[in-house]
Amino acid sequence: MKILVAGGGKPLYFLCRRFLAKGCRVTVVNRDADECGRLSRQLRAIVVHGDGTDPVKLEEAGVREADVVLAITPHDPDNLVICQLAARCFSVPHVIAVVNDPDNETAFQKLGVNAFATTRIIAGLIEQRAAFQEITSLIPLGEGRVIVTDILLQADMPAANRSLRELELPPDALVACLVRQGQAVIPRGGTQLLPDDRVMLISLPENHGPALRAITGERKGQART
Amino acid sequence: MSAHHYVVIVGCGQTGSRLANRLSAQGQSVVVIDRRPESFAALSLEFSGFSLEGDGTDSACLEQAKIGQADLVVAATREDAVNMMVAQLAHRVYRVPRVVARVFHPERASFCRELGLTTICPADATADAVLGLVGFGNSSCGCREDS
Structure with a gap:
């Protein structure tokens, strides 16, 4: 090339x-x-x-x-x-x-x-990293139009101990892969998400916030009601 | 242009300021934009329009100049690329009915015409004028207009 x-x-x-x-x-x-x-x-x-x-x-x-x-x-x-x-x-x-x-x-x-x-991509990365401690990496792809997020699932997150099918993910968001005890798993609808799973979430920037919330719950620092 | 018009000029150098002064003397409403406030010193005492310090490639600045209401936008900064960007924003984003770009580099100027912009290339315009003056003029391309 x-x-x-x-x-x-x-x-x-x-x-x-x-x-x-x-x-x-x-x-x-x-x-x-x-x-x-x-x-x-x-x-x-x-x-x-x-x-x-x-x-x-x-x-x-x-x-x-x-x-x-x-x-x-x-x-x-x-x-x-x-x-x-x-x-x-x-x-x-x-x-x-x-x-x-x-x-x-x-x-x-x-x-x-x-x-x-x-600047926009960097600002987005910083905002999202600052908001979620459990998120260890965020990769913008396709000129920042796709975001790959790696979330370490905590027991108190709404997605823990639920199957993928039960998650209320917004459109244009996908759990593409799980890493469980060092093993990569491509999940299907019936796959249970367990605490300590690493969840690879692929989303469009406009649905990134709602998709993250579906998995992690409320943002840190906000009152949980 | 006999009726009343609203004109936005980007770049208050020799060309921009002269144009602004003349249009204002004709009674047109004129706004001149330039990044360097000292350039507005070239506007005449009789100039009755507005001068706006800012970057003409910045949409916020163009909107502050009410570019959406302009009948004519002239891009006459010293930089070709700036003039090309301003003219394209005016023409394609803000749908200004008449837009003129001054582009120094003749190759860039012909590309500008391919983009559908009315373009004045000083080198071509001078060459045309010289050829016209001595009676050799035939092909004019200094300020050709493409539709």
């Missing part, structure tokens, strides 16, 4: 390192000559010095062969233009913008560009 990444800074460096480790071919487009020099020494990637919003420069960087274009500059309008050029002028199949201002997620969406804001 060939990925073209426009932008700079530490996030770009670490993302590229990861893409390269997974065997992708990576091209970086960066405006800053010094940073380009540094990146070309640090990464086994093609580094092109130039402005990613310039269609001529994008073409020089081989955008036509790219499977994915990722725009992660600190400047949201640049990210928009880079993605639109890649998709519309150069027919790149997947273009993704990482926006700095979370409000631009919807603005970009309306202009036909897939976008997500890292």
Whole structure:
């Protein structure tokens, strides 16, 4: 897979390192000559010095062969233009913008560009972790549109000692897997949830709260009536 | 534009400020947005519109300028990408009937026209004017309008 990444800074460096480790071919487009020099020494990637919003420069960087274009500059309008050029002028199949201002997620969406804001994802993670001690990991997938939650079931939680069928989970939420005494179990409707089970919950962000409550009960800190 | 119109101009540089001054002198209602408040010094004493300090790519700022009621939005900051984003928001999100983007880079400008935006490219416009002046003018693309 060939990925073209426009932008700079530490996030770009670490993302590229990861893409390269997974065997992708990576091209970086960066405006800053010094940073380009540094990146070309640090990464086994093609580094092109130039402005990613310039269609001529994008073409020089081989955008036509790219499977994915990722725009992660600190400047949201640049990210928009880079993605639109890649998709519309150069027919790149997947273009993704990482926006700095979370409000631009919807603005970009309306202009036909897939976008997500890292600040929103991080803020969501922190809020949810802070709210539930028993939740040990939360993984946003699909640009944060799917959430995987790992819950250590306590005896006083409403889901304990009940079968999956009896749980009143909202739509778009699924208990995908249990880990019981070190063994992974793919549960069926009749499977009982027991205290100390680790429950893997998959949910959409809009149903994440209700789904968690169905399993863990009221939020911590709130009065239980 | 003889009737009364509401115009939002993003970018109060040389172009934005001159346009604002002239439209205001014609009696149009004008709001000028710029990130740098010092840029509003270029507005004339007779300018009777409003100046708004803010980022024109920020929807909250555009809404504060009542962009939804605008008859015309002109994006004339010094950055092409900003002008392209502002113009697209005005055109596609806020459904402003007339939107003009100033885009310096000729390649980007032609892409802008593909996006359906009325675009003025100063380099193309100057080249057209020179060719017109010396009588060689035929193909005009400085401020071509696509529908």
